[in-house]
Amino acid sequence: MAEENGFTDVGPLELPPAxxxxxxxxxxxxxxCTLTPELVAxxxxxxxxxxxxxxxxxxxxxxMVLKEQPNLRTRLxxxxxxxxxxxxxxxxxxxxxxxxxxxxxxxTWPEVFQDLRPSTVKHVLxxxxxxxxxxxxxxxxxVLCLQPGKWKPTDYPFVDNVRAIYLTLEKLxxxxxxxxxxxxxxxxxxxxxLTQASNLGPFLAKKVVGILQDGFPIRIKxxxxxxxxxxxxxxxxxxxxxxxxxxxxxxxxxxSDLNSLHKTIPCSVLPEExxxxxxxxxxxxxxxxxxxxxxxxxxxxxQPDPLEGLDLSDSLLFAGEHASAxxxxxxxxxxxxxxxx
Numbered sequence: 001m002a003e004e005n006g007f008t009d010v011g012p013l014e015l016p017p018a019x020x021x022x023x024x025x026x027x028x029x030x031x032x033c034t035l036t037p038e039l040v041a042x043x044x045x046x047x048x049x050x051x052x053x054x055x056x057x058x059x060x061x062x063x064m065v066l067k068e069q070p071n072l073r074t075r076l077x078x079x080x081x082x083x084x085x086x087x088x089x090x091x092x093x094x095x096x097x098x099x100x101x102x103x104x105x106x107x108t109w110p111e112v113f114q115d116l117r118p119s120t121v122k123h124v125l126x127x128x129x130x131x132x133x134x135x136x137x138x139x140x141x142x143v144l145c146l147q148p149g150k151w152k153p154t155d156y157p158f159v160d161n162v163r164a165i166y167l168t169l170e171k172l173x174x175x176x177x178x179x180x181x182x183x184x185x186x187x188x189x190x191x192x193x194l195t196q197a198s199n200l201g202p203f204l205a206k207k208v209v210g211i212l213q214d215g216f217p218i219r220i221k222x223x224x225x226x227x228x229x230x231x232x233x234x235x236x237x238x239x240x241x242x243x244x245x246x247x248x249x250x251x252x253x254x255x256s257d258l259n260s261l262h263k264t265i266p267c268s269v270l271p272e273e274x275x276x277x278x279x280x281x282x283x284x285x286x287x288x289x290x291x292x293x294x295x296x297x298x299x300x301x302x303q304p305d306p307l308e309g310l311d312l313s314d315s316l317l318f319a320g321e322h323a324s325a326x327x328x329x330x331x332x333x334x335x336x337x338x339x340x341x
Contacts, residue, residue, distance in 0.1 A: 031078035034176050039140075043180045048090045057090055058082060064096050074103060079176075086179045087217035101215040109207050111159050112166060116301040118290040123156055124164040125287035132168065132286045133186075135278060137269050140181035141221055142172055145281070149191025158199050162208060166216075167290055167297065173218050182219030186265065186274075190227040197235050209242040220247070226254045226261055226274070 033051070035043065043049040050057075058078045065072060075081075081095075084102070088094035106113040124130070128150045133143040144165075151161060172178050212220070225232070232253075240248060254260040258275040270276025 031082070035180065039177060039180050043086070046089075047086050047180065049086065049180075054082070057085055057092075060092055061085060061095055061099075064092060065099065068096070069100065072100075072103065074099065082176070083173055083179055083217040087219060098215070098217060102217065105211045105215040109159075109162075109211065112162050112211075113301060116163060116167065117297040118167055118294050121160055121164040121167065122287075122291065124160050125283070125290065127151065127155070128283050129161055130164055130168060130286075131281070131283040132172065133269060133271070133278065134282070134285065135269050136181070137184060137265055139221075140177055141184045142178060143184045143186050143265060143269060144168060144172070146185065146187040147191075148187065148189060148196055151196060153195055153199050158204065162211075166211070168286075169212075169216060169218055170297070170300070171290060171293060173216075178218070182221040184221055184265065185223045186261075187223065187225050188227050188274075189225060189229060189232055192229060192231065192235075194231060197231050205238045206242050209239060213242075213244060213247055221250065222264060223251045224254060224261060224264055225251065226258075227256055228253060 033040075033054070040049075040051055044051075055078065058081050061081050061084070062076050065074065065076065081099075084095040084099045085092075088098055118125070128147055130144065130146050133145055136142050146165075148161075151158070169183075172183055212218075236251075243251075252264060261274060262270070265274075267276045269278060271278050271281040273281045
């Protein structure tokens with residue numbers, strides 16, 4: 001058996017059959033490109049990914065990690081490192097920074113990552129707070145559907161919602177198709193009022209945006225907001241200061257205009273609740289897909305701190321942000337929430 005890039009060559013692997021729920025399977029343990037010729041061309045054009053240089057680029061990132069952060073306990077296999085290269089268009093330095101941010105998130109917000117596995121957020125999944133629509137859109141992007149109005153602050157803390165979102169993103173990012181195509185978010189704010197909105201302060205908003213925007217290797221191509229109440233103006237005022245300009249431009253507010261929504265997410269993908277033709281909104285299939293992945297999340301997240309013993313800057317994840325300045329503004333933002341309501 002030969003060994004290359006930290007793997008033992010055991011010969012060709014037979015991939016398991018596709019599961020019945022329609023969601024993508026995790027990649028095999030030994031990297032083998034699963035992209036179609038069309039996606040290879042898309043990755044070349046949009047991500048500067050050259051198939052003939054792919055493994056060379058992965059090795060370059062691996063060498064950087066081993067040289068600059070030799071004590072970082074992180075996966076170094078090809079499939080894992082490719083997520084970070086693709087998310088940063090094969091810029092080695094930015095990919096390394098994203099990898100460090102990814103791990104630093106655990107130290108920045110331990111309440112999210114301690115014992116992070118699907119069974120610990122089953123109550124969130126059962127509430128209908130989130131799901132993934134069963135079919136990707138014509139651009140191959142899966143649609144993460146959020147319903148914040150389903151969350152009642154008296155039932156459980158908001159951080160549990162963040163845990164469920166993070167687990168969902170971890171599951172979605174496994175297949176190479178998602179790494180290239182990215183995802184779309186559909187957030188239905190029907191039922192959201194002051195009770196939910198008042199729980200989102202600047203510290204919490206900064207952490208959520210920081211992790212999803214700067215600490216996770218996924219391409220969020222659009223955030224579609226529908227049924228937003230008047231209070232959403234105040235909610236977005238809390239979030240927007242932490243968004244990069246490009247990300248802020250990807251927020252699309254549709255109100256109750258489903259025709260506007262259908263211009264970005266076609267009816268063929270959407271459930272009947274949103275004027276679509278894909279049946280009624282179903283949350284149990286995605287919930288079960290996550291719960292069936294319990295063991296892989298135990299291996300990934302229920303382990304010692306990967307940063308233990310490393311001296312990393314506390315501002316690593318949120319470099320350039322000034323929380324104190326944002327906090328000074330919070331009193332005004334909170335007043336705006338009440339005014340909008």
